[in-house]
Amino acid sequence: MSLTRELANPHSPITRFLNAHLPGGAANDAYLKAARNLTRTIRPPEVRNVPWTTLGTAIDLRIRMWLGAQVHHGVKAGINHLRAPAGFVPATPGHAAKYTPHLNAAKAGEHLLQLLRRPGPRDPTPADEEHLARLAIVAARYEHIFRTAEIPLHHQRAVSHFTELRLGADPRYSLRRLTSEIPRTYAVDVCQQLDAAKKPLAALKGRPLTCGPLFAGSQDVGHAEGDFIAGGVLVDCKATITPAHYPRQSLAWLQQLAAYLLLDYPDHYRIHEVGLYLSRQGALISWPVPEFLSLLGARQSLPDLRRHLRVYLGTAFYRR
Template identity: 30%
Template sequence: MSALTYEVKDRQSPVAAWLGVTFAQHKEIQAEFRVAAGPQRVVMPAGVAPGTQGAAIDFWLRMLVDPQPSIALPLVGLVSGRAPCLRAGRELLHELAAGESPHKTAGGEVELRMRTAGFADRGDEWWARVCYALALLVELYRAASVENSRLMRLNESSGSGDLLALANDVEVADLVAMRDLAVERLLPALPAGPVTTGMTFDGSADLAADADLVAGGMLVDFKAGQGGKPRADGTRAASLGRTDLDQLLGYALMDYSDRYGLHTVGVYAVRFGYLAAWPLAELGQRMGGRLVDLAALRKEFAGVLRDQLPPYQTRRGW
């Protein structure tokens, strides 16, 4: 099955096409975001892999708000057998899950959760290295090629300590800096209420999609990119791509049954320490140019995923 993140990047996909027509007015939102975010506060060090670092800080931010965040995707990546790190990964995941074994939900999904309370005495470096290791394991599930992954430095006899050693000191310091900024800027801005991280939606059965965070009815997507192209002085402005907006709207529309009671959606620009949040109805109206009926749009979007997407994927060769 394809994923929402892929489909919104393929402008020929029925998913991207429908979102582009239904919510055509995006430039004003993007401009407001760019100005309001302000300067970049945690600059990405040279030589850091943006994708891995972004996935690592995603895990850490989830751990800040969720006492039992899912670590199922790292497990799925591990058991894929794409890298010689089975023993090391098993040791780490077993420790993080406090010895609990993975199981499958009624929907057939793998379930495994970290028990964060058991690691309250661990230092920042340990947390950063754990999150980096989890990000590497997820890449075994998501990445098209893993031949250059640091996991290939391990062998069948490697242990969890070897896995945690794969992050270098620069990456660890960068992750700690992004975590510190989130504690200052993100956590106080989240609404009170139930918290869920790494959640899937009703529509995830039609198109793979798992989001970062829902807190008190606000869906938040984390973006750890550097922003736009460097200015003459080397600084960057925050950027909010059309695909970022499509992904955010796609998540909200895939909650067919309104399970999460979403009323607000937002993007947290990790390196800028900026949370942009919009009431869902307001964002839909501004981008759609009209009042929106969320229930009707969810039904229509479900039709796109179920009726239009499969034949397109067949033509695409999937």
């Protein structure tokens, strides 16, 4: 069970704790006021069946790449799922015939990870940017396999629909085929969002970076993994065209940030600021931690909230 699914359940222990200790009304009002003042929205491609999840993950990955990330745990986990997908264990010739395409896709993914570990060009051309966007989209498709692992039907679809290409054993050629099948409109969309990110996130570039941070309390809610922390600033990326239309949704986003902050029980990441980055508006809405907690309605200090949450989740675990 992931933190997102736990927060969607009004009866889960983490939701009950946050509702009681950090109800968030003033924080949500502050976020909505800032979001409603944004005038720019990068529209997605005007095509049918836009892969919203894939493009949202892709821009998150592309921003991480731009910030200097070289390790992408979710992508690697998706590749590992392809390497040994459920039901495709090559114990017999028949199984091997079904398994080989997934193994070849996994080999292409390993080559992709090698490319992502290399520093990008210092002064990328538009062609370089489009190529990097295509790599990010393919990487997002691998990560989608990992993210759907707890939902069997979606996971099977993610594996079986990863690509319709008949990939060969050469990982370099296979990766070129995977990137070339990405519609150019999708790559341009990611490029536009990255370009919009460079100014609002400039202050984070060059700072110590942790991507996909796990927290001391992550296992207490099943799995909790943030987007990235740069120099003590915790950022969660949202690629939405309607950042201020759904107050319940934005409140859930703020509670997600609060959960990450509190689950860092020993203050390992020294988080001093938290924020939502709206990639289609090119805007970072953030607060220093004391102000964020005050807006959420906190009546206790951050160390006390962390300590009480740890005890509460531990007690809730034993009540299950």
